[in-house]
Amino acid sequence: MRTAEAKAIEARKVSKRVAAPEGMLQLLDGVDLQVAAGESLAVVGPSGAGKSTLLGLLAGLDLPSEGQVWLDGHDLATLDEDGRAGLRAGRVGFVFQSFQLLSNLTARENVMLPLELAGSDAAGDRADEVLARVGLAQRGAHYPHQLSGGEQQRVALARAFAPGPRILFADEPTGNLDQRTGATVGDLLFDLNREFGTTLVLVTHDHALAARCARTLALDEGRVVE
Amino acid sequence: MNAALRFAWRALLRDLRAGELHVLALALAIAAGAVSTVGLFTDRVERALAGQAAEVLAADLLVESSRETPAEWRNEATRRGLESARTVSLRSVAVVGERTQLVELKAADSGYPLRGRLRSAPAPDGDERVETGLPEPGSVWVDVRLLHLMDLEVGDRIGLGVSELTISRVLTFEPDRGMNVFSIGPRVLIGWQDLAGTGLVLPASRVHHHLLLAGEPTSLAGFTRWLQPRLGVDYEIEGIEQARPELRSALERAGAFLNLAALVSVLLAGVAVAMAAQRHAARQADGSAVLRCLGATRRFVLLAYASELMLLGVLAGLLGCVAGYAGQALIGGLVAGLMGGQLPPPSLAPALVGLGVALATLLGFALPPLLRLGRVSPLRVLRRDLGLPPLPGVAVYMAGGGAMVALMLWLSRDAVLTGWVLAGVLVTLLALTAAAGLLVLALRRLRRRSGLAWRFGLLNLARRARGSVAQLLAFGLALTVLLLLTVVRVDLLDAWRAKIPPGAPNLFLVNVQPDEVGALATRIEALTGDTPALYPMVRGRLVAHNGAPIDANDYPTPRARRLATREFNLSYVDQVPESNRIVAGTWWSEQAPGAVASVEQGLAETLGIGLGDRLRYRVAEREFEVTVTSLREVAWDSFRVNFFVLLPPEVLEGFPATHITSFHLPAAARAGLGDLVRSFPSVTVIDVDALLGHVRRIVDRVTLAIEFVFGFTLLAGVAVLFAAIHATLDQRRYEASLLRTLGARRSGLLRALAVEFLLLGALAGLLGALAASGIGWLLAREVFDLPWQGGGLLWLFGPLAGMAVVGLAGLAGTWRVAGQPPLAVLRRG
Ligand SMILES: Nc1ncnc2c1ncn2[C@@H]1O[C@H](COP(=O)(O)OP(=O)(O)O)[C@@H](O)[C@H]1O
């Protein structure tokens, strides 16, 4: 089901509406976008603009009310939830504002998780390797609550990159960090992205970070603005 | 699959270390512990009973007859690999010089006893040893009573029939010695080879022939099938099932009851499991969203979290089994004495049932909330405000509830008892729920006018109304049981004891010979100042009812079969005895009543005997028929001598009789008893005081065992409390931190917690007292027919016990909440 042009991500006329007490709420309204393999795209806009909603749709975490989304060449509308999860396994990485490490797993086990889900046999070695790459070789046995925010986000980066994903979605990865730590994490993100040649969709408030992406998409009230 | 299991194992270790699953594990261990304690214990008792029953028969199977058993039968038994032996028993007279004594003579074939062992001693006070053989030719072993009665010693010679034999040992124990106190003549045991020489076994003599058999159950069953058509009317088979039926059915009931008690704990544990699993599932929601986001399928998520719980279930279940092993050892020790010796060692299977129950509880109560994790949207990683899928409705727990009922039925094997217990629990639950709801409602009104600690304590109870009602229920139930077993039991026992009239007879004398009646009455009168009534007693068998021969198979219940076929103790009197009342028909007048009878109404009901029915009895080889002309109500708890069937003197007077009497001997006059016993050596004395003491000890021990099992119920109640506290712990932490930031002191917070839990405990205690007095009243009225004094202590003891248990457990569970530095908590959000 691959489309002719090798687009990593493509969205056509994507709208999202939800039922709210006041009636239907339009979260996204006819968003079009394309991201080529290896390209990086920053999504910016004020809080509540619909950035996270768009990210969720692009990653197949949710389905649009109207329009179509292709992820790595697959039409998401043709897949059920488990099908979309299977599509993500090992191929799509995530970094979140609130880190989202599993609190009952150690740093190393968190990094191993996507590798195991993708069926890798050498998950442990690979996890050690990537943890070392983010500068946390000594902290593998620590649990998330024993790590600082910056360290947690570095573990999250290691977890996202460990399976060598084709596409990485990052939702305000520096939003919960102070400026200096945020800058370090941002550097690391782009370094890794270059090394792995990953397609990147980055939602951020941070203009400096957005400027490091090849392209920028501005959202306001669910619409693309120029 | 592998990845999911690995994930599950790691998550389990981590969650255990973090204390996340302790309540769940505790509840499961309690469920397994309760069931395996009871299972292991009842299994041991059952096997002990089977063993004892075999010993009581001295065999696995017995063929009984007044005729010799055909040699062909023994050959067939041997052919089928069974062991066999013969005995012959008869009543005879031992003669030494001028002295004579009625004895129970038994001749035994080599191999006897097939089950159990004989024990004997070289002299009355010599050292007992276990025998493997039988008396040598020409010698006898005798009961020590014969030596006393006839003033003999080991080595003396006694005459039996036409032979004379030497007493070589004192027989101290015989496994198949009957329990019937009315047939005690001293035992004389001889070898088979000496039987013929006595000349006592003649065609007309009353002799019991026994063929004893033992071996594999399948061979026995095969032999029984072979034998059945050959038995005819003269031979009867007795198996283990028929031996000690009263003890067997009593213990079966007790076992069923203990099992149900254990299952009440399992139900409560199930509630705790459901609560703890809900919290666990809620806390795993983020994790499962992340997993889905990283590409895990729904199946993987479910498998991973379910495996984690199943692993926990196995661990906790095994822990519970270990607790069960310790528990059964404890109550086994308590009860072993009652069973007359050691219990066989526990076996593995009942412990595994405990493990199975833990897993079933887990599946029934923890799975429903867990299934929600499969439906958590991966979108939750982006939107924390996305709630969890709705909680499973009551219907989802129906499966768990149904499984519990099935389990109860299976373990108790008694639908009626299970139904009553279930109905009782349901009614109690409903009543408690209503009462708890009202209490919580009342608290809401109360909190408007009270101090700060009180306000927060009350607020907590009222706000978490649903949780509070659940906790009140669990504790109310556990405390109800506790109160029933302590206060109510003591009250009922006291009421029962108070019901025995102060002057009630405490001594029974049986086996009084007709020529001793006058002298004995005089002696008793000298001792007590009252003239005792001595009743003649004639043993007879009921052979026909309204002309139809008695056939055990015609009676529906085992009790009826037993009553109909055993020997009756018949007596004859002129007047209606004291503590008897005619309820139907008329008593015979003294002028020539003819062949009539008066039957106790309970027996009449059991055997289907009515006024005007004709009963045919055989006494000492003679038969006669009587017509029932009256039914009597007998006050059995008067402790006087009473008979099921009374006849007018003229019907029975010609038959050989012994006499029986009862009288009250004050403690001060006890010293005279020894003299009396020595003067009438053939009389058997039954000491009711000793018997009552024995009964009381049995009741005490059995209650202790039951209390122990209900200890699990109490523990399960504590598990529910912990689960309820745990469910609110995150919220409590957050609120406590907020309050502290706003300036509340640690001591103030602790006071508020103390108010909350002490109040909860007191209310649960009140509920428990309410339920316990309701049940106590019902028991007193319906079951024991006693006046109910209301158990005033309940209302004091209940709330106090509740405050102690719930207060301590509650404070222990939340202590750290009040002490936490507010910042850490607030930052974690
Ligand atoms: N399922 C939903 N139901 C109701 N409102 C929603 C839902 N999803 C998002 N929203 C609302 O839509 C708006 C856009 O949300 P979001 O995409 O998270 O914005 P951003 O990430 O740009 O800050 C917000 O106001 C949010 O509250």
Ligand SMILES: [Mg+2]
């Ligand atoms: Mg957002």
